[in-house]
Amino acid sequence: MTNPSDYRPAAGEIPTKPGVYRFSDPSGRVIYVGKARNLRQRLANYFAPLPTLHPRTARMVTTASRVVWTVVGTEVEALSLEYSWIKEFDPRFNVKYRDDKSYPYLAVTMGEKIPRVSVMRGSKRTGTRYFGPYSHAWAIRETVDLLLRVFPIRSCTSGVFRAAAASGRPCLLGYIEKCTAPCVGRISPEDHRDLAEDFCRFMAGDTGTFVRRLEAEMARAAGEMDYERAARLRDDLGALRRVVEKNAVVLDDGTDADIFALAQDDLEVSVQVFHVRGGRVRGQRGWVSERVEDLDDGALVERLLQQVYAEKGADVPREVLVPALPEDAEQLQTWLGEIRGSKVSLRVPQRGDKRALAATVLTNAEGALALHKTRRAGDLTARSKALQDLETELELGSSPLRIECFDISTLQGTHQVGSMVVFEDGLPRKSAYRQFVVRGADGEGARDDTEAMHEVITRRFKRMAAERAGQEEVDDDGVPIIRGIDPTTGRPQRFAYAPQLIVVDGGPPQVAAARRAMDELNITDVALVGLAKRLEEVWLPGEDFPLVLPRTSEGLYLLQRVRDEAHRFAITHHRKRRGRAMTRSVLDDVPGLGPSRQAALLARFGSVKAVRAAGPDVIAEVPGIGPKLAVVIHEALVKPGILEA
The missing domain is CATH 3.30.420.10 (Ribonuclease H-like superfamily/Ribonuclease H)
Structure with missing residues (x-):
């Protein structure tokens, strides 16, 4: 790691004109290329105090040991030079939009004396017209097969063309009239080129001209009672229309x-x-x-x-x-x-x-x-690599086969909830996900995220201890604490299975709160990290600086996926609670009246007002509601202060 101040040029040395700059590492390799309309102003941004820089930028300037620049006349020249240098030096800290797919194009080799239509991949060649790209080569072949009825231009390879010319006999396409056979002189090179030009015009979007031409020719042939030719033109017209249908109009103004x-x-x-x-x-x-x-x-x-x-x-x-x-x-x-x-x-x-x-x-x-992301997560090799990366980078001693991640969700301190998601062997185990309603010390909620995180972590490990001790009860969230073994997996049920790694969504404050909760319960055999979302920094307990994992690390990708899943799960729980609070009914305050009985009442009477008007005997007729509960419902609804609903 280098100190940027050691190679920082003096401000007066840097011109204020447009230009392109290069950062190099101690070995002389170019690691970053950029452009600027004002070189002095742009480069000054890179030499700000390290704590104020984005981690990606800080990593780049501490890897570099030298910066040089080239002044150009205009910003347009800077664009061209910047790309040329990125292509030449392949700098590791520049975003490279590398398309790892080789897309097929429909190509017409207009640069040749006898143009040819074919499927082409790779770099484009001078003198060749390209249409596409297409998702699949078979889509191009289907299109070409249809168009060769109307535009029978050459589609054979050079070898086949030379062999046909030498023998004086065209290939099969020439016999079935899907090629005008320029190889044996059935059409002149000039006329064949005109046919290829028409093909290109049709592919470029001028479809109406050729459709109307065929319609007119078909009508003329029918008028002359040349029905065989009219039928042929009808089939050609159908082929053109099928090609047009494959490329539906999306912009009516003929936009390119x-x-x-x-x-x-x-x-x-x-x-x-x-x-x-x-x-x-x-x-x-x-x-x-x-x-x-x-x-x-x-x-x-x-x-x-x-x-x-x-x-x-x-x-x-x-x-x-x-x-x-x-x-x-x-x-x-x-x-x-x-x-x-x-x-x-x-x-x-x-x-x-x-x-x-x-x-x-x-x-x-x-x-x-x-x-x-789904394919990457489902890759067994990538998952194994991710677990190995975490074991190495976090110095765990063994791969974290079970990872639990915790997140807190709230809206201005209301409806606080916590989420716990579980990943086993690098994959989510949704049956083990848990939700927490944050109560706080006074039952009114936690003061902030750190207090909420402390509470959630405490309750999680208290339940683990209770299950291991064989206690059978219902916890404060209504989740049964049951001792036993899951018959399908052979694993301890619910919370009794301890994780190897705890991940919290947040930075040093959240990590410190979780560590304090674990210390209070004497949990010493579980590793703990925090993942700060904005900068993707990994924070360890008691450390002043974060651990920065390589951008290509499968371990970092797994941590990010675990964290994002915990955030999604917490947000979903929070929205449900907030939605229930906003749609709260007076029936919610009636003791013993749960959601299913409320639904039964409303299905029978239609509204709370109608329930209130009914007597206890009528209410008792609703399935699931007996005489005693009917009296309780009636008395609760006729209390003074109950609003009309």
């Missing part, structure tokens, strides 16, 4: 746009993009990347657009719709326009169909992130 969305948490960001051409969704891409920079949504968008459109042959549409605008939106828009060769509109959709489509893209991004 790429629509981006981001779904993220503290560790990863999910990217989705819909490629809309001619008002139709022509392709979709999506991937998940690791977050290693402290960037807001606008800066993440800037990084994303740089890496998507800076590649050679990138297809920049007229509109680029994003979830947030970068700080340098005008310069980024100019840069995109230079790549496209004409003006590009970069904006956030505010209303109408484009906003609705952006919401659909966001839904896909959120679903992809959730699926990514």
Whole structure:
């Protein structure tokens, strides 16, 4: 670890012009690349006191040992140079939107003398028209198979083409009229190129021209009583319409746009993009990347657009719709326009169909992130690695096969609840989840989260002690404390099974409260950590500084997932209690009248007012309510002060 003050340049040495800067580690490897409209102002932010920096930034500047910069003429030049250096040096602290999938494209090799249509992957080639990307190669082959009826252009490989030309006989597609067979001279290279141009125009969205042309030709053939040709044109027309149906119109104004969305948490960001051409969704891409920079949504968008459109042959549409605008939106828009060769509109959709489509893209991004997390959590190898990481990083002595996480949820100190979630072997065991109603010392709730955490941890381990002692009773939350062994698992029931690791949602105050509760009960064989959500810091009891796990650590991912599940469970419990409090009925104050009997009364009488008007004998006729309870209900409802309901 280095001290940033050792390599900090003097303020007067740094120019105030636009430029690009590089941080390098002691071995000379570039670890971070950034740009700035004012280099002096931007670099000063990196050399602020370490406690004030975001942990990701602090880790970067303490890893580096040198910073250099290059002044450029404009901010647009800075964008280009920044991306070039990121691509060249692959710095570890820059977000890299690496798409780990190889998406197939429908490609037409217009750069060749005899253009060919095919499925292509990988980097784009000069002189080739691309349509897509598609999710699956078979979707492209289905589309091509339909279109070759109307646009019978070459689809064979170079080897097949040369063999057919040498033998003077076309391949099977030439015989079944799905190729005009330029290999044997059935069509001239010029006419074949025109046919390929028509194919590209149709794929680019000009579908109406060709549909109307076929309709006119079919009508003409039928008028001339050439029914065989009319039937052929009818089938061709049906093929075109099926292709059009596969790409439904989503924007009626014939928009050409790429629509981006981001779904993220503290560790990863999910990217989705819909490629809309001619008002139709022509392709979709999506991937998940690791977050290693402290960037807001606008800066993440800037990084994303740089890496998507800076590649050679990138297809920049007229509109680029994003979830947030970068700080340098005008310069980024100019840069995109230079790549496209004409003006590009970069904006956030505010209303109408484009906003609705952006919401659909966001839904896909959120679903992809959730699926990514689910698959990662379900991976046996990843779970084993996570438990090993926690054992090593927390110095536990053995893998934490059972982890319990606690969280407190409240709204301005009211309806305080606690949650306990359990993960065994890296997977949630929902049957072992527990909820706590926080009472506080005076029965009116805890003063703050730390007091609530102390109470919940105390009650959890008191129940464990009670079960191990064989006590049979009902605790203050109405949860039975039962001694015995679960016949299905052979494990001790409920709270008797002790965890190897306790995780609390919070930082040093919450960890200290939990540690105090465990010390009071002499619990010394259970490890304890806290996970602070904003910075993803792992806090150990009694430590002045947090433990920072590597961003790629499976152990950190598991802690985060455990913490998020505890938070979700606590929020759900809190909302239910708050909802019940807001819909409280006067029947709730009647002794012996639970929810099912209340429902039976209301089903019979329709309202509390009708129940009040009925006598005890009529109330007693309701199933589940006897004469004694009927008298109690009647007397409670006719008390002075009971409001009409």
